[in-house]
Amino acid sequence: MLDLLLKRRSCREFEDRPVEPQKTQKILQAAQLAPSGKNTRPWEFIVIENKETLQKLGNCRAPSQPFLPKAPLAIVVLGDTAKADTWVEDASIASVIMQLEAQSLGLGSCWVQIRLRQSNQGMSSEDYVRKLLGIPEHLAVLDILAVGYPAKSLPAHTMEEVTPEKIHRETY
Numbered sequence: 001m002l003d004l005l006l007k008r009r010s011c012r013e014f015e016d017r018p019v020e021p022q023k024t025q026k027i028l029q030a031a032q033l034a035p036s037g038k039n040t041r042p043w044e045f046i047v048i049e050n051k052e053t054l055q056k057l058g059n060c061r062a063p064s065q066p067f068l069p070k071a072p073l074a075i076v077v078l079g080d081t082a083k084a085d086t087w088v089e090d091a092s093i094a095s096v097i098m099q100l101e102a103q104s105l106g107l108g109s110c111w112v113q114i115r116l117r118q119s120n121q122g123m124s125s126e127d128y129v130r131k132l133l134g135i136p137e138h139l140a141v142l143d144i145l146a147v148g149y150p151a152k153s154l155p156a157h158t159m160e161e162v163t164p165e166k167i168h169r170e171t172y
Protein backbone atom coordinates (compact mmCIF):
# COMPACT_ATOMS: atom_id res chain seq x y z
CA MET A 1 0.00 0.00 0.00
CA LEU A 2 2.78 2.47 0.85
CA ASP A 3 4.36 1.73 -2.52
CA LEU A 4 1.05 2.50 -4.26
CA LEU A 5 0.73 5.73 -2.26
CA LEU A 6 4.27 6.81 -3.11
CA LYS A 7 3.67 6.27 -6.83
CA ARG A 8 0.24 7.93 -7.01
CA ARG A 9 0.42 11.40 -8.49
CA SER A 10 -2.36 13.59 -9.86
CA CYS A 11 -2.47 12.87 -13.58
CA ARG A 12 -3.38 15.76 -15.89
CA GLU A 13 -2.13 14.35 -19.21
CA PHE A 14 -3.77 11.30 -20.66
CA GLU A 15 -3.11 8.94 -23.56
CA ASP A 16 -5.69 9.00 -26.30
CA ARG A 17 -7.09 5.56 -25.50
CA PRO A 18 -10.23 4.53 -23.64
CA VAL A 19 -10.39 2.95 -20.22
CA GLU A 20 -11.55 -0.67 -20.54
CA PRO A 21 -15.12 -1.15 -19.22
CA GLN A 22 -13.88 -3.83 -16.78
CA LYS A 23 -11.48 -1.32 -15.22
CA THR A 24 -14.18 1.36 -14.98
CA GLN A 25 -16.39 -1.25 -13.31
CA LYS A 26 -13.68 -2.09 -10.76
CA ILE A 27 -13.18 1.58 -9.91
CA LEU A 28 -16.92 2.00 -9.31
CA GLN A 29 -17.05 -1.19 -7.24
CA ALA A 30 -14.13 0.06 -5.12
CA ALA A 31 -16.00 3.31 -4.44
CA GLN A 32 -18.99 1.46 -3.06
CA LEU A 33 -16.85 -0.61 -0.71
CA ALA A 34 -15.59 2.52 1.03
CA PRO A 35 -16.43 3.16 4.66
CA SER A 36 -19.14 5.76 5.40
CA GLY A 37 -20.67 7.38 8.47
CA LYS A 38 -23.26 5.01 9.99
CA ASN A 39 -22.83 3.00 6.79
CA THR A 40 -25.25 5.39 5.04
CA ARG A 41 -23.37 5.23 1.69
CA PRO A 42 -24.78 8.60 0.60
CA TRP A 43 -22.83 8.66 -2.67
CA GLU A 44 -23.91 8.37 -6.29
CA PHE A 45 -21.74 8.55 -9.39
CA ILE A 46 -22.14 9.67 -13.00
CA VAL A 47 -19.81 8.04 -15.52
CA ILE A 48 -18.99 10.30 -18.46
CA GLU A 49 -17.27 9.08 -21.61
CA ASN A 50 -19.07 11.17 -24.22
CA LYS A 51 -16.51 13.53 -25.80
CA GLU A 52 -18.94 16.42 -26.16
CA THR A 53 -19.97 16.20 -22.49
CA LEU A 54 -16.32 15.96 -21.41
CA GLN A 55 -15.59 19.06 -23.47
CA LYS A 56 -18.40 20.95 -21.71
CA LEU A 57 -17.25 19.71 -18.29
CA GLY A 58 -13.95 21.51 -18.92
CA ASN A 59 -15.86 24.78 -18.21
CA CYS A 60 -16.87 23.63 -14.74
CA ARG A 61 -14.18 25.79 -13.16
CA ALA A 62 -12.64 29.23 -13.56
CA PRO A 63 -9.94 29.07 -14.76
CA SER A 64 -11.06 26.08 -16.82
CA GLN A 65 -9.58 22.66 -16.23
CA PRO A 66 -8.19 21.94 -19.73
CA PHE A 67 -7.14 18.40 -18.88
CA LEU A 68 -10.68 17.30 -18.11
CA PRO A 69 -11.89 17.15 -21.75
CA LYS A 70 -8.72 15.24 -22.64
CA ALA A 71 -9.47 12.43 -20.17
CA PRO A 72 -11.29 9.45 -21.71
CA LEU A 73 -13.32 9.02 -18.53
CA ALA A 74 -14.74 11.33 -15.87
CA ILE A 75 -16.57 10.21 -12.75
CA VAL A 76 -18.79 12.84 -11.14
CA VAL A 77 -19.12 12.22 -7.40
CA LEU A 78 -22.42 13.16 -5.76
CA GLY A 79 -23.53 13.10 -2.14
CA ASP A 80 -27.05 12.86 -0.75
CA THR A 81 -27.10 15.68 1.79
CA ALA A 82 -30.36 14.45 3.37
CA LYS A 83 -29.08 10.94 3.85
CA ALA A 84 -25.95 11.76 5.83
CA ASP A 85 -24.48 14.82 7.55
CA THR A 86 -21.13 13.18 6.78
CA TRP A 87 -21.72 13.21 3.01
CA VAL A 88 -18.62 15.34 2.34
CA GLU A 89 -16.41 12.92 4.23
CA ASP A 90 -18.13 9.87 2.74
CA ALA A 91 -17.95 11.08 -0.85
CA SER A 92 -14.35 12.23 -0.34
CA ILE A 93 -13.30 8.83 0.93
CA ALA A 94 -15.06 7.15 -1.99
CA SER A 95 -13.24 9.51 -4.37
CA VAL A 96 -9.83 8.71 -2.95
CA ILE A 97 -10.56 4.98 -2.91
CA MET A 98 -11.38 5.29 -6.63
CA GLN A 99 -8.11 7.12 -7.21
CA LEU A 100 -6.20 4.33 -5.48
CA GLU A 101 -8.05 1.60 -7.37
CA ALA A 102 -7.32 3.46 -10.62
CA GLN A 103 -3.65 3.61 -9.66
CA SER A 104 -3.59 -0.12 -8.91
CA LEU A 105 -5.01 -0.76 -12.41
CA GLY A 106 -2.24 1.25 -14.10
CA LEU A 107 -4.46 4.30 -14.61
CA GLY A 108 -3.93 7.91 -13.56
CA SER A 109 -6.51 10.26 -12.10
CA CYS A 110 -7.00 13.79 -10.88
CA TRP A 111 -9.55 15.27 -8.50
CA VAL A 112 -11.37 18.34 -9.85
CA GLN A 113 -13.00 20.22 -6.99
CA ILE A 114 -16.60 21.26 -7.62
CA ARG A 115 -17.99 22.06 -4.17
CA LEU A 116 -17.42 25.74 -3.21
CA ARG A 117 -15.86 26.58 -6.60
CA GLN A 118 -16.96 28.79 -9.52
CA SER A 119 -17.38 27.83 -13.17
CA ASN A 120 -16.23 30.00 -16.07
CA GLN A 121 -19.89 30.34 -17.10
CA GLY A 122 -21.01 32.87 -14.47
CA MET A 123 -22.44 30.36 -12.02
CA SER A 124 -21.10 28.05 -9.35
CA SER A 125 -19.29 24.92 -10.48
CA GLU A 126 -22.02 22.90 -8.81
CA ASP A 127 -24.86 24.68 -10.66
CA TYR A 128 -23.01 24.33 -13.96
CA VAL A 129 -22.47 20.58 -13.54
CA ARG A 130 -26.01 20.10 -12.17
CA LYS A 131 -27.54 21.82 -15.20
CA LEU A 132 -25.30 20.07 -17.71
CA LEU A 133 -25.96 16.58 -16.34
CA GLY A 134 -29.52 16.97 -15.00
CA ILE A 135 -28.60 16.21 -11.39
CA PRO A 136 -31.56 16.37 -8.95
CA GLU A 137 -31.49 18.95 -6.14
CA HIS A 138 -31.10 16.47 -3.27
CA LEU A 139 -27.67 15.48 -4.54
CA ALA A 140 -24.68 17.77 -4.01
CA VAL A 141 -21.73 17.65 -6.39
CA LEU A 142 -18.44 17.19 -4.57
CA ASP A 143 -15.84 16.57 -7.25
CA ILE A 144 -15.12 15.07 -10.63
CA LEU A 145 -12.38 12.51 -11.13
CA ALA A 146 -10.60 12.64 -14.48
CA VAL A 147 -9.31 9.13 -15.23
CA GLY A 148 -7.19 7.64 -18.00
CA TYR A 149 -3.85 6.17 -18.96
CA PRO A 150 -1.09 8.62 -17.99
CA ALA A 151 0.69 10.21 -20.96
CA LYS A 152 3.48 11.38 -18.71
CA SER A 153 4.90 9.85 -15.55
CA LEU A 154 5.52 12.26 -12.70
CA PRO A 155 8.20 11.57 -10.08
CA ALA A 156 6.92 9.45 -7.24
CA HIS A 157 6.51 10.89 -3.78
CA THR A 158 9.41 10.19 -1.43
CA MET A 159 9.62 9.32 2.24
CA GLU A 160 11.26 12.75 2.77
CA GLU A 161 7.76 14.24 2.43
CA VAL A 162 6.68 12.31 5.50
CA THR A 163 7.40 14.76 8.28
CA PRO A 164 7.66 13.56 11.89
CA GLU A 165 6.66 17.12 13.06
CA LYS A 166 3.05 16.35 12.12
CA ILE A 167 2.85 13.50 14.58
CA HIS A 168 2.11 14.14 18.24
CA ARG A 169 2.10 11.44 20.84
CA GLU A 170 -0.19 11.17 23.82
CA THR A 171 -0.81 14.99 23.94
CA TYR A 172 -0.27 17.79 21.39
Ligand SMILES: Cc1cc2nc3c(=O)[nH]c(=O)nc-3n(C[C@H](O)[C@H](O)[C@H](O)COP(=O)(O)O)c2cc1C
Binds near residue numbers: 009011065110113
Ligand atom coordinates in the same frame (compact mmCIF):
# COMPACT_ATOMS: atom_id res chain seq x y z
C1 LIG B 1 -9.83 18.12 -2.11
C2 LIG B 1 -8.96 18.20 -3.32
C3 LIG B 1 -9.24 19.11 -4.32
C4 LIG B 1 -8.45 19.16 -5.47
N1 LIG B 1 -8.81 19.99 -6.49
C5 LIG B 1 -8.12 19.97 -7.63
C6 LIG B 1 -8.56 20.71 -8.75
O1 LIG B 1 -9.62 21.34 -8.73
N2 LIG B 1 -7.81 20.70 -9.88
C7 LIG B 1 -6.64 19.98 -9.96
O2 LIG B 1 -6.01 20.02 -11.02
N3 LIG B 1 -6.19 19.24 -8.91
C8 LIG B 1 -6.91 19.21 -7.77
N4 LIG B 1 -6.51 18.43 -6.72
C9 LIG B 1 -5.26 17.66 -6.81
C10 LIG B 1 -4.17 18.30 -5.92
O3 LIG B 1 -3.71 19.49 -6.53
C11 LIG B 1 -3.03 17.29 -5.72
O4 LIG B 1 -3.54 16.13 -5.09
C12 LIG B 1 -1.91 17.87 -4.86
O5 LIG B 1 -1.28 18.94 -5.52
C13 LIG B 1 -0.84 16.81 -4.55
O6 LIG B 1 -0.30 16.27 -5.73
P1 LIG B 1 -0.38 14.70 -6.04
O7 LIG B 1 -1.84 14.32 -6.11
O8 LIG B 1 0.33 14.51 -7.36
O9 LIG B 1 0.28 13.98 -4.92
C14 LIG B 1 -7.30 18.32 -5.59
C15 LIG B 1 -7.03 17.40 -4.58
C16 LIG B 1 -7.84 17.31 -3.48
C17 LIG B 1 -7.56 16.25 -2.44
